Amino acid sequence: MDPKKIRKIISHFLAWLGLNICSLIVRVIPASCLYSFAKSIASLAYLFVKKQKKIALESLDIAFGKEKSHRELEKIAKDCFIYMAKSAVELMFFFDKPHLLEKKVDICGKEYLDKALAKGNGVILVSAHFGNFPLLLGRLAVGGYKAGGIMKPMHDAKMEELFRKKRHKYGVRTIYSQPRNECVNNTIAALRNNELIFIPIDQNFGTGGVFVNFFGKKAATATGPVVLAQRAKAALIPCFIIRQPGDRHKIIFEPELELEEGKNPQDTVLLNIQRLTDIIEAYIRKYPAEWGWIHRRWKSKPG
Numbered sequence: 001m002d003p004k005k006i007r008k009i010i011s012h013f014l015a016w017l018g019l020n021i022c023s024l025i026v027r028v029i030p031a032s033c034l035y036s037f038a039k040s041i042a043s044l045a046y047l048f049v050k051k052q053k054k055i056a057l058e059s060l061d062i063a064f065g066k067e068k069s070h071r072e073l074e075k076i077a078k079d080c081f082i083y084m085a086k087s088a089v090e091l092m093f094f095f096d097k098p099h100l101l102e103k104k105v106d107i108c109g110k111e112y113l114d115k116a117l118a119k120g121n122g123v124i125l126v127s128a129h130f131g132n133f134p135l136l137l138g139r140l141a142v143g144g145y146k147a148g149g150i151m152k153p154m155h156d157a158k159m160e161e162l163f164r165k166k167r168h169k170y171g172v173r174t175i176y177s178q179p180r181n182e183c184v185n186n187t188i189a190a191l192r193n194n195e196l197i198f199i200p201i202d203q204n205f206g207t208g209g210v211f212v213n214f215f216g217k218k219a220a221t222a223t224g225p226v227v228l229a230q231r232a233k234a235a236l237i238p239c240f241i242i243r244q245p246g247d248r249h250k251i252i253f254e255p256e257l258e259l260e261e262g263k264n265p266q267d268t269v270l271l272n273i274q275r276l277t278d279i280i281e282a283y284i285r286k287y288p289a290e291w292g293w294i295h296r297r298w299k300s301k302p303g
Contacts (some may be wrong), residue, residue: 031093034089034090034093035086035089035247037089038082038085038086038088038089039082039085039086041085041088041089042078042081042082042084042085042086045081045085046077046078046081052294053077053081053294055293055294055295055296056077056080056081056293056294057073057074057077059293059294059295059296059297059298060073060076060077060288060293061073062215062217062297062298063215063284063288064076064215064288076288076289076293077293079289080288080289080290080291080292080293080294082289083131083243083289083290084292084294086132086243086247087131087132087134087135090132090135090247091132091134091135094135094138095166095169098138098141098142098169098170099142101135101138101139101142102139102142102143104135104248104249105135105136105139105241105248105249105250105251106244106248106249106250106251107139107143107250107251107253108250108251108252108253109239109252109253109254109255110253112237112253112254112255112256113145113196113237113239113253115256116235116237116256117194117196117235119235120194121191121192121194121232121233121234121235122190122191122192122193122194122195122196122197122232122234122235123191123195123196123197123234123235123236123237124191124197124199124225124228124229124234124235124236124237125196125197125198125199125237125238125239126199126200126201126225126236126237126238126239126257126276126279127198127199127200127201127202127238127239127240127280128200128201128202128240128280128283128284128291129200129202129203129291129292129295130200130202130240130241130280130283130284130287130290130291130292131240131241131242131243131249131287131290132241132243132249133198133200133241134167135241135249136198136239136241136251137149137167137170137172137198138170138172139241139249139251140196140251141170141171141172142170142171145196146171146173146190146193146194146195146196147171147172147173147195147196147197147198148172148173148174148175148190148195148196148197148198149172149173149174149175149197149198149199150175150176150177150183150187150197150198150199150224151174151175151176151177152176152177152178153176153177153178173190173195175187175190175197184228187224187228187232188228188231188232191228191232191234192232197228197234198239199222199224199225199228201221201222201224201225201273201276201277201280202277202280202291202297203295203297204219204220204295204296204297204298204299204300205220205221205222205300206220206299206300207220207300208222209221209222209223209273210223210269210270210273211302212270212273212274212277213274213277214277214280214281214297214298215281217298218298218301218302219277219297219298219300220299220300221273221277222273223269223273225273225276226259226268226269226272226273226276227269229259230259235256236256236257236259236272236276237253237254237255237256237257238253238254238257238276238279238280239251239252239253239254240252240283240290242287242290243290254279257272257275257276257279259272260272260275
């Protein structure tokens with residue numbers, strides 16, 4: 001067997017094993033110890049997961065290198081690892097206790113969401129891999145909203161099926177990003193059913209998207225939210241979930257973003273994806289540790 005394939009199988013097995021061990025620990029330890037456990041995981045990860053740490057520091061340098069010192073960037077990277085670990089243990093904890101989400105997660109700007117839903121054409125929630133975003137969908141589903149998200153399946157099929165079942169248990173619809181035609185059709189059907197569809201547009205999109213400015217550098221970005229909003233006449237609402245003191249959370253809904261017309265259809269898409277990206281960047285600048293810096297956002301180059 002190919003050594004690369006063997007390493008991949010071992011990696012998936014270890015990830016699966018680690019997930020199950022952590023899930024078991026989260027079930028048996030007192031809730032008061034949950035975040036101390038998460039910090040311990042984060043400290044170990046920051047020491048030993050060198051590739052992701054390197055990517056995080058490189059990404060932070062691209063975004064803030066001219067504004068912040070190396071010490072400040074390292075502090076953000078460490079906090080980012082802590083927040084990711086906290087989010088992971090929270091998900092494992094709340095998967096079996098969805099009724100507690102309403103007490104843990106507050107909502108700000110709900111009136112913007114309800115006003116958009118009243119139009120009857122569905123709402124596209126434009127966001128990022130920011131904060132504990134899976135909790136955002138869970139909180140909306142528990143609150144009685146028909147919510148779903150466009151998601152890229154995990155590399156490990158067994159882990160993906162586990163998380164898909166957990167999302168389904170919450171009442172969160174999973175729409176996979178591939179095959180593309182199926183993704184588009186399922187999304188439009190959900191919007192025409194006046195549902196909420198969460199679409200993050202903060203990761204490198206490679207070919208097929210548009211290049212917009214993100215922290216002063218061109219980044220390949222998906223056009224889905226604008227194209228789908230045009231086709232389904234759905235509302236576009238930027239939204240984010242932010243960690244609060246005491247490890248509570250707050251979901252913030254921005255006012256509906258009305259599409260601006262460009263010189264031509266392509267320019268209209270580019271113009272509005274830039275506007276949405278600017279909102280995402282503003283949130284990341286305000287809460288830098290909340291974003292997933294371990295992703296190579298600027299990997300694709302224009303032209």
